[in-house]
Amino acid sequence: MTESTTTASEVLPESRARGRGGVLPSFGARRRAAAASILEPQPLASLDARNISAWFGERQVLDRVSLTMPAGVITSLIGPSGCGKSTFLRILNRMHELVPSASLAGEVRLDGEDIYDVGRPLTEARKHIGMVFQKPNPFPAMSIYDNVVSGLKLTGTRVDRQTKDELVESCLRRAGLWTEVKDRLRAPGGGLSGGQQQRLCIARSLAVKPRVLLMDEPCSALDPTSTRVIEETMLELVQEVTIVIVTHNMQQAQRVSQQCAFFLAAHGTPGAIVEHGDTDAMFADPLDPRTFDYVNGRFG
Numbered sequence: 001m002t003e004s005t006t007t008a009s010e011v012l013p014e015s016r017a018r019g020r021g022g023v024l025p026s027f028g029a030r031r032r033a034a035a036a037s038i039l040e041p042q043p044l045a046s047l048d049a050r051n052i053s054a055w056f057g058e059r060q061v062l063d064r065v066s067l068t069m070p071a072g073v074i075t076s077l078i079g080p081s082g083c084g085k086s087t088f089l090r091i092l093n094r095m096h097e098l099v100p101s102a103s104l105a106g107e108v109r110l111d112g113e114d115i116y117d118v119g120r121p122l123t124e125a126r127k128h129i130g131m132v133f134q135k136p137n138p139f140p141a142m143s144i145y146d147n148v149v150s151g152l153k154l155t156g157t158r159v160d161r162q163t164k165d166e167l168v169e170s171c172l173r174r175a176g177l178w179t180e181v182k183d184r185l186r187a188p189g190g191g192l193s194g195g196q197q198q199r200l201c202i203a204r205s206l207a208v209k210p211r212v213l214l215m216d217e218p219c220s221a222l223d224p225t226s227t228r229v230i231e232e233t234m235l236e237l238v239q240e241v242t243i244v245i246v247t248h249n250m251q252q253a254q255r256v257s258q259q260c261a262f263f264l265a266a267h268g269t270p271g272a273i274v275e276h277g278d279t280d281a282m283f284a285d286p287l288d289p290r291t292f293d294y295v296n297g298r299f300g
């Protein structure tokens with residue numbers, strides 16, 4: 001079964017369905033190209049945040065934070081509650097601006113392209129830079145299948161049924177959920193366990209082919225077994241998508257991330273990065289005594 005859509009090239013005679021540059025590709029060819037591209041992996045991308053400051057109303061919560069999140073690497077953001085980790089993460093895909101009182105300064109570049117450039121639609125940043133939240137948030141009444149492909153509609157991506165089937169299987173496999181749900185794809189997403197729902201949300205994010213996946217404490221609502229499955233999934237996924245994770249769990253930061261950044265908002269000052277670098281080095285031999293105290297559980 002194919003979706004029923006009509007385009008200009010179907011209703012116009014061949015002679016009129018031509019551009020100035022020559023013959024336009026046929027509708028079928030365009031759809032096949034879209035199908036091929038939605039199933040192909042994207043090249044890995046780096047994310048570069050420069051001098052990010054953020055405010056809620058008059059209150060500054062981040063002060064000139066710079067961090068490069070390299071392609072194909074898991075970067076973890078750690079630090080005590082309220083130091084601005086989630087705010088920083090939300091700035092990375094333009095979600096901060098959803099809060100009416102929020103403002104920011106600085107720039108975020110995805111493979112060198114400024115995601116805040118005035119000429120770039122907000123939806124583009126959200127498509128390329130996906131987000132998984134602390135609390136799994138699938139559409140509960142929607143089927144598992146439809147949950148996975150729900151992002152396609154939002155991004156205006158049209159594909160035929162066969163491609164959708166392939167995409168659903170591929171995303172659920174990559175999110176580590178396929179074998180558990182392959183026989184009940186039409187069951188509601190809300191009927192899955194918490195850990196399965198979180199993996200469904202990961203699959204949903206993957207379907208729009210993000211180049212970066214932001215994860216805000218993705219395991220904090222999950223039991224240790226589900227946490228381990230999500231961590232294994234992350235280690236697989238980082239081969240194809242750059243990952244940035246906020247976590248309060250020091251063991252998790254060490255298990256999954258190759259790079260780590262320690263945020264702190266000391267005595268009511270805005271949050272800033274105290275230290276960042278190789279995760280193993282930061283935990284074994286931090287440069288700053290505050291990092292040492294934090295990673296060793298002395299505060300926070």
Ligand SMILES: Nc1ncnc2c1ncn2[C@@H]1O[C@H](COP(=O)(O)OP(=O)(O)OP(=O)(O)O)[C@@H](O)[C@H]1O
Nearest residue numbers: 056061079080081082083084085086087088099246
């Ligand atoms: N929508 C908002 N409106 C006003 N202030 C906010 C809003 N969201 C966050 N803040 C404030 O911004 C500061 C940073 O919050 P943020 O959630 O980024 O910190 P965090 O390090 O992620 O904390 P946690 O680890 O507890 O999630 C906090 O002081 C918080 O109260």
